[in-house]
Amino acid sequence: MADRPRVSVCIPVYNRPDYIVEAVDSVLAQTFGDFELIVVDNCSTDDTPAVIERLAAGDNRISFYKNDRNLGICSSLNRLMLLARGEYIKFLFSDDLLEPRCLEVFVEVLDSRPSVSLVTSFTRCVGASSETRGESCFPGTGQLDGKTCQKDMMVNGCWPGSPSSIMFRRRDLHLGLFHHMWKYWVGDLDFWLRLAGAGNLYVVPEVLSCLRIHEKQESSIHGVPFRLITERLMLADMVFRFPHIYGRHTAAEQRTIRRHLLKRLVREGLGRKGFGPKLKMIGIGLSNPSYGRLRFASVLLLNLPRILRGTSRWSP
Numbered sequence: 001m002a003d004r005p006r007v008s009v010c011i012p013v014y015n016r017p018d019y020i021v022e023a024v025d026s027v028l029a030q031t032f033g034d035f036e037l038i039v040v041d042n043c044s045t046d047d048t049p050a051v052i053e054r055l056a057a058g059d060n061r062i063s064f065y066k067n068d069r070n071l072g073i074c075s076s077l078n079r080l081m082l083l084a085r086g087e088y089i090k091f092l093f094s095d096d097l098l099e100p101r102c103l104e105v106f107v108e109v110l111d112s113r114p115s116v117s118l119v120t121s122f123t124r125c126v127g128a129s130s131e132t133r134g135e136s137c138f139p140g141t142g143q144l145d146g147k148t149c150q151k152d153m154m155v156n157g158c159w160p161g162s163p164s165s166i167m168f169r170r171r172d173l174h175l176g177l178f179h180h181m182w183k184y185w186v187g188d189l190d191f192w193l194r195l196a197g198a199g200n201l202y203v204v205p206e207v208l209s210c211l212r213i214h215e216k217q218e219s220s221i222h223g224v225p226f227r228l229i230t231e232r233l234m235l236a237d238m239v240f241r242f243p244h245i246y247g248r249h250t251a252a253e254q255r256t257i258r259r260h261l262l263k264r265l266v267r268e269g270l271g272r273k274g275f276g277p278k279l280k281m282i283g284i285g286l287s288n289p290s291y292g293r294l295r296f297a298s299v300l301l302l303n304l305p306r307i308l309r310g311t312s313r314w315s316p
Helices: 021-027 050-056 074-083 102-112 146-156 170-175 186-198 225-243 251-271 275-286 291-302 303-309
Strands: 005-015 035-041 062-066 088-091 116-127 142-145 167-169 198-211
Touching: 005 021, 005 074, 005 102, 021 035, 021 050, 035 050, 035 074, 050 062, 062 074, 074 088, 088 102, 102 116, 102 167, 102 198, 116 186, 142 146, 146 186, 146 198, 146 251, 167 170, 170 186, 186 225, 225 251, 225 275, 251 275, 251 291, 275 291, 291 303
Parallel strands: 005 035, 005 088, 035 062, 116 198
Antiparallel strands: 088 167, 116 167, 142 198
């Protein structure tokens, strides 16, 4: 292996003694061998560190670090990226798995396509669900225009997938790290939007990672009503305010994206029982003029009879 590996596989971990061995083994079993594996433990309170130390003692490609205090997932991901030495960065959450050809295929894509800034693939869910996240979840496969993908993600969400599904170039870290203000998948979406503004995306039509579904995963812990759509509205505002980071959107594109997100806000409010959630939905829609209060009011008026009746049916 060269002094500087081609790929840095980065695993953040916290209290995962039951899954971390499988995650590490899935990396060590890759058909592509020029990688380093960096594991950062976020102050686990069980025997997770001891498990990782035993794994690291058996393979010199594994580097193990411990946070001095619990920094949260964003800071752990950021620390991993700053420790990475490879040309390419591949995240893997400690409860997820890589298929054996994942690194080989992703490296081939990035090596052969200099304009691609992010590569992802189909994903299989394991655990509570056994479904495959395939072609229907993406706007297309193969190489996709980055600017077009960026606009589509603003409307349709984080379809490139979780960090376990993604590989990108370390040189693009000048675009910034993960922001602590986001929860759910919005932190991922923010990062992917920046990468999409810097280059093209590539979707490999093959299952190359496995996402484990269980009740203790981070996306289950942080469930708060209206949190996801509120953060997506905030992110849209940030994207439009900082075109030098995310790329420029025309006034018409901004109107289209904001109106779509406001429709989703109203739909979520109408989908919840009682008037309390509907009042909260109205408060969110009117709380920030950058959302477009007139646009929100027009969407709201179209659905006023349904709000008063308490029905979940809504109009666009």
